Amino acid sequence: MSATASPLSGRIEPGRILAWLLLFGGGLIMVTPLAFMFATSLKDSSEIYDLAFFPAHPTLDNYVAVLSDGRFLRWFANSFGIATAVTLSNVFFDSLVGYTLAKFQFRGRYLVFVAILSTLMIPTEMLVIPWYVMAKNFGWLDSYWGIMFPGMMTAFGTFLMKQFFETVPNDFLEAARVDGLGEFAIFWRIAMPLVTPALSALAIFTFLSNWTAFIWPLIVTTSKELYTLPVGLTSFAVEAQVQWELIMTGAALATLPTLTVFLLLQRYIVRGVVLAGLKG
Amino acid sequence: MAGIAIEKLVKRYGQTQVVHGLDLNIQDGEFVVFVGPSGCGKSTTLRMIAGLEEIDGGTIAIGGRIVNRLEPKERNIAMVFQNYAIYPHMSVAENIAFGLYTAALDKAQKRRRVEEVAEVLGLTALLERRPSALSGGQRQRVAIGRAMVRDPAVFLFDEPLSNLDAQLRAQMRLEIKRLHQRLRTTIVFVTHDQVEAMTLADRIVVMRDGRILQVGAPMALYEKPADVFTARFIGSPTMNIVPARATAEAGSSSLQLGETPLAWSAALPTDVLVGVRPQELRVLEHGESADLVLSGSVAVVEPLGPETFVHVEAEGGLLLASAPARNPPAVGSAVRLGAAAAALHLFDAKSERAL
Numbered sequence: 001m002s003a004t005a006s007p008l009s010g011r012i013e014p015g016r017i018l019a020w021l022l023l024f025g026g027g028l029i030m031v032t033p034l035a036f037m038f039a040t041s042l043k044d045s046s047e048i049y050d051l052a053f054f055p056a057h058p059t060l061d062n063y064v065a066v067l068s069d070g071r072f073l074r075w076f077a078n079s080f081g082i083a084t085a086v087t088l089s090n091v092f093f094d095s096l097v098g099y100t101l102a103k104f105q106f107r108g109r110y111l112v113f114v115a116i117l118s119t120l121m122i123p124t125e126m127l128v129i130p131w132y133v134m135a136k137n138f139g140w141l142d143s144y145w146g147i148m149f150p151g152m153m154t155a156f157g158t159f160l161m162k163q164f165f166e167t168v169p170n171d172f173l174e175a176a177r178v179d180g181l182g183e184f185a186i187f188w189r190i191a192m193p194l195v196t197p198a199l200s201a202l203a204i205f206t207f208l209s210n211w212t213a214f215i216w217p218l219i220v221t222t223s224k225e226l227y228t229l230p231v232g233l234t235s236f237a238v239e240a241q242v243q244w245e246l247i248m249t250g251a252a253l254a255t256l257p258t259l260t261v262f263l264l265l266q267r268y269i270v271r272g273v274v275l276a277g278l279k280g
Numbered sequence: 281m282a283g284i285a286i287e288k289l290v291k292r293y294g295q296t297q298v299v300h301g302l303d304l305n306i307q308d309g310e311f312v313v314f315v316g317p318s319g320c321g322k323s324t325t326l327r328m329i330a331g332l333e334e335i336d337g338g339t340i341a342i343g344g345r346i347v348n349r350l351e352p353k354e355r356n357i358a359m360v361f362q363n364y365a366i367y368p369h370m371s372v373a374e375n376i377a378f379g380l381y382t383a384a385l386d387k388a389q390k391r392r393r394v395e396e397v398a399e400v401l402g403l404t405a406l407l408e409r410r411p412s413a414l415s416g417g418q419r420q421r422v423a424i425g426r427a428m429v430r431d432p433a434v435f436l437f438d439e440p441l442s443n444l445d446a447q448l449r450a451q452m453r454l455e456i457k458r459l460h461q462r463l464r465t466t467i468v469f470v471t472h473d474q475v476e477a478m479t480l481a482d483r484i485v486v487m488r489d490g491r492i493l494q495v496g497a498p499m500a501l502y503e504k505p506a507d508v509f510t511a512r513f514i515g516s517p518t519m520n521i522v523p524a525r526a527t528a529e530a531g532s533s534s535l536q537l538g539e540t541p542l543a544w545s546a547a548l549p550t551d552v553l554v555g556v557r558p559q560e561l562r563v564l565e566h567g568e569s570a571d572l573v574l575s576g577s578v579a580v581v582e583p584l585g586p587e588t589f590v591h592v593e594a595e596g597g598l599l600l601a602s603a604p605a606r607n608p609p610a611v612g613s614a615v616r617l618g619a620a621a622a623a624l625h626l627f628d629a630k631s632e633r634a635l
Contacts, residue, residue, distance in 0.1 A: 169363055169365070171361040171362065171363050172367065174330075174359075174361070174365070175361055175365035175426075177331075177351075177352050177353070178331075178332070178357065178358065179378055179379055179381050179382070180353035180381045180382030181381060190367060193367075193369040194369065196369075
């Protein structure tokens with residue numbers, strides 16, 4: 001018998017055990033609050049401050065209460081609509097700008113790119129005030145457009161798409177030019193299908209970040225019917241008393257679409273993260 | 281179908297001029313190959329004909345119409361690219377049909393055209409496949425199909441065989457040549473491979489540093505190269521070039537090279553370069569003689585089957601010569617190499633132009 005360690009030899013390296021332990025610990029830290037949230041959503045209000053993990057008398061009453069409250073569905077629909085619109089906008093405009101920066105030579109191209117990149121260095125908290133002033137001056141306060149406009153195009157998305165479009169061989173575009181396509185048709189029919197991994201990564205990231213967006217929708221909206229889900233859920237906490245069981249139930253319901261998206265598209269998410277890292 | 285007339289064509293990138301006033305007339309139906317080393321301006325010239333690069337000076341006319349300011353799609357050309365440029369997200373049929381993007385044909389007519397082209401190129405069974413499921417040669421045929429389907433006035437090929445292995449390259453070369461014989465459409469083909477140039481072209485255009493060095497039929501270039509560069513570039517293996525001195529003798533000259541001076545019927549400059557192709561420079565049998573005889577010792581033996589080449593350390597450097605295929609001389613042995621005077625190419629050592 002060979003003493004050499006191999007995947008089939010049954011001997012496990014100590015380093016690997018340590019890695020597993022660390023990953024298991026990390027996973028536990030990540031999953032515990034999520035599991036606690038789902039567990040709490042099954043408790044009735046009298047059990048809320050009993051910190052036992054499992055509910056003594058599991059009940060779906062909270063789900064009935066949240067789902068029969070018209071506000072929750074409204075906020076859910078708001079979040080879904082806003083996240084979808086912003087995602088579509090990002091996929092289109094970030095790609096259009098990224099493609100132009102990657103594939104066209106024009107005066108000031110580098111300057112435009114650096115200007116776009118530089119906005120990545122400004123934290124959101126710093127941008128909130130100018131956004132608010134802008135929304136106020138244009139009359140966009142407390143409107144769907146007011147919630148959406150800062151995210152309709154992002155520097156990160158533009159950067160990501162530019163890096164990907166640079167990997168598309170020019171021959172594809174030139175062949176299309178010879179075949180008689182106009183510049184927009186080349187972008188739409190040839191270049192875009194060639195960067196679908198990047199597009200799916202961008203779409204997933206954009207959707208998830210808008211689904212969970214909190215600060216800006218909280219600042220720009222005052223009407224409850226315009227709230228997004230994260231903002232709406234906090235209103236459960238400020239009415240009369242903190243209704244933790246309803247907050248947890250709402251949060252559990254809000255998590256379901258993102259979990260579904262992740263489970264269905266995790267292959268693309270991982271690939272997107274890896275590619276974004278490599279290209280960046 | 282159409283001829284191409286290029287006059288005083290100039291291309292600059294910033295301050296650097298890369299094409300220096302090219303003049304060339306390509307006849308209708310002619311197969312012209314641009315050949316030269318990397319950076320010689322051959323692909324740039326082809327791209328200017330296609331309309332993919334702007335022209336900084338001079339004119340290009342296709343079928344008698346100046347096309348300088350026309351978009352590629354308005355020039356009635358089709359182009360095949362080095363990396364095939366077939367779209368990975370489309371099937372073979374869709375890729376070929378893409379060549380008809382601007383054609384005023386209905387779906388059924390387009391489908392018929394695609395099937396006709398697929399039939400010619402042997403792609404019928406592959407029409408529904410994606411490019412990722414095709415071999416390199418099949419992909420190249422799809423790219424040719426997309427160009428063919430439009431029935432263009434001119435085909436432009438930009439190093440289309442470079443990505444193929446040697447065997448497939450030879451096969452595709454044959455297919456392109458047969459295609460030209462069948463279609464008789466004007467073809468401009470760019471390559472850095474002189475074998476492709478020799479085997480395919482009606483006329484070869486040899487380029488270097490953005491200038492045309494020589495234009496002519498393959499055998500004309502092979503037999504009468506205009507300068508040292510063309511002499512070395514055309515023909516395989518590369519021509520031997522040996523420096524020599526000449527002494528003038530009342531309208532004739534004597535070439536001081538090899539065992540005995542060689543009488544030359546024309547006046548020569550003092551410093552000349554003597555070119556002789558390896559096929560014309562033979563290892564001499566014992567006691568055999570020739571117009572030019574050089575001595576040396578064998579450094580390397582290269583048997584190629586029907587013939588054997590030997591690298592010989594001789595006067596003027598390392599020379600390549602042909603030897604009997606069956607009994608080549610051994611490495612290290614002393615040999616005499618001989619060539620007929622008629623097989624020698626003489627060049628001015630200063631200008632490197634043929635004498």
